[in-house]
Amino acid sequence: MRVLVIGQGLAGTLFSHVALQRGWDCHVLDAGLPSASSVAAGMFNPMSFRRIVEVWDAQAHLDALKASMDDFSAILNAPFLHLLPIHKRIANADYAALWNEKCAECPWISPVQFQDGVAHYGTVTGGGWVNLRSLIPLWRDHLNDSGRFEKRSIDVSDDTSEWDAVVDCRGMAMRDAPAGTPLDLRANRGEILTVECDSESNPSPVPQDLILNFGKWTLPIAPNLWRLGASYEWHKEDFESTPETADYLHDALEKELGCSSNLKTRLHQVGLRPVSRDRRPIVGPMPGRPGWYVFNGLGTRGVLIGPKWAHNLADQISGVSQTPAVVDPNRLTKLS
Numbered sequence: 001m002r003v004l005v006i007g008q009g010l011a012g013t014l015f016s017h018v019a020l021q022r023g024w025d026c027h028v029l030d031a032g033l034p035s036a037s038s039v040a041a042g043m044f045n046p047m048s049f050r051r052i053v054e055v056w057d058a059q060a061h062l063d064a065l066k067a068s069m070d071d072f073s074a075i076l077n078a079p080f081l082h083l084l085p086i087h088k089r090i091a092n093a094d095y096a097a098l099w100n101e102k103c104a105e106c107p108w109i110s111p112v113q114f115q116d117g118v119a120h121y122g123t124v125t126g127g128g129w130v131n132l133r134s135l136i137p138l139w140r141d142h143l144n145d146s147g148r149f150e151k152r153s154i155d156v157s158d159d160t161s162e163w164d165a166v167v168d169c170r171g172m173a174m175r176d177a178p179a180g181t182p183l184d185l186r187a188n189r190g191e192i193l194t195v196e197c198d199s200e201s202n203p204s205p206v207p208q209d210l211i212l213n214f215g216k217w218t219l220p221i222a223p224n225l226w227r228l229g230a231s232y233e234w235h236k237e238d239f240e241s242t243p244e245t246a247d248y249l250h251d252a253l254e255k256e257l258g259c260s261s262n263l264k265t266r267l268h269q270v271g272l273r274p275v276s277r278d279r280r281p282i283v284g285p286m287p288g289r290p291g292w293y294v295f296n297g298l299g300t301r302g303v304l305i306g307p308k309w310a311h312n313l314a315d316q317i318s319g320v321s322q323t324p325a326v327v328d329p330n331r332l333t334k335l336s
């Protein structure tokens with residue numbers, strides 16, 4: 001099987017890895033455009049906090065994620081998967097009651113901890129983060145070393161008849177291609193900070209050994225270094241970082257900690273999350289373009305759900321499984 005993968009963000013990285021695992025002759029192109037994957041925090045969490053429910057198929061996604069990262073680590077000789085507990089701030093007594101009720105049915109959460117008689121936080125296991133900012137460039141070098149990577153752009157109107165299958169992993173750029181695919185893909189804009197504690201003698205009160213979620217979140221990535229994020233905005237698609245958002249994130253953290261965080265911004269980045277209108281990924285044959293497949297719409301949970309859907313798409317291409325209706329690109333054609 002000769003497969004061309006277009007785009008090497010998270011989706012193209014995961015799919016090309018699966019294709020090579022299956023012994024396919026896989027080549028990857030990337031245009032070097034701004035990508036969501038290059039700014040993502042890389043966190044994963046088996047829980048959805050709004051209603052305190054497990055993410056759809058969480059265990060299967062976690063199993064696929066772990067297997068995928070173990071294999072990347074073996075090939076690239078570097079650690080990428082970091083397991084960390086998540087502390088979810090409990091905002092009020094109703095949320096605390098619901099959280100404790102859900103503990104009976106969710107294997108990932110344990111009962112609310114109290115501080116001075118007040119509900120404080122609940123702990124989630126099974127979460128953590130993947131170091132995408134190391135994985136994606138190292139995988140690109142690996143592909144390049146074996147003559148499987150090229151830095152260049154391609155779009156739907158180009159002749160790709162020499163390939164048995166073309167897998168389109170262009171993220172938001174899929175929407176802007178001149179030939180245009182008819183899919184309804186939406187951008188969710190996010191700003192994220194990398195923050196550092198200034199001085200060893202003035203340690204930060206931000207936890208170093210867990211992910212703290214207080215609506216916003218902190219993720220420790222190295223001694224005295226955290227990601228602090230993120231914003232979620234619709235109807236705005238520029239890449240200009242705004243001082244207002246940085247202030248808003250710092251203020252939210254200081255309110256959560258009840259004191260100054262001593263954190264200084266070292267990096268302030270912006271990205272566009274590719275999202276479908278029903279928030280499900282887009283995985284299957286591209287409407288109107290025989291031989292092309294879409295792997296997109298990974299949204300806010302790309303790290304968790306990407307590995308399992310990459311395998312599913314490879315199964316579709318090799319004819320061993322049908323396209324599940326819930327992720328079928330046809331559901332998103334602009335005319336439907």
Ligand SMILES: Cc1cc2nc3c(=O)[nH]c(=O)nc-3n(C[C@H](O)[C@H](O)[C@H](O)COP(=O)(O)OP(=O)(O)OC[C@H]3O[C@@H](n4cnc5c(N)ncnc54)[C@H](O)[C@@H]3O)c2cc1C
Nearest residue numbers: 007009010011031033036037042043154171190271302303
């Ligand atoms: C601020 C922020 C924080 C996030 N945090 C998390 C998180 O903690 N956990 C999580 O799971 N997700 C997170 N996400 C979401 C995550 O980033 C996305 O789900 C994922 O990165 C999407 O990957 P992708 O490969 O589909 O798209 P992208 O990463 O955008 O990659 C698309 C690639 O296609 C290439 N390309 C485009 N057009 C062409 C062309 N014509 N020819 C060749 N190549 C082309 C581009 O150069 C690019 O490399 C976050 C996103 C943002 C913005």
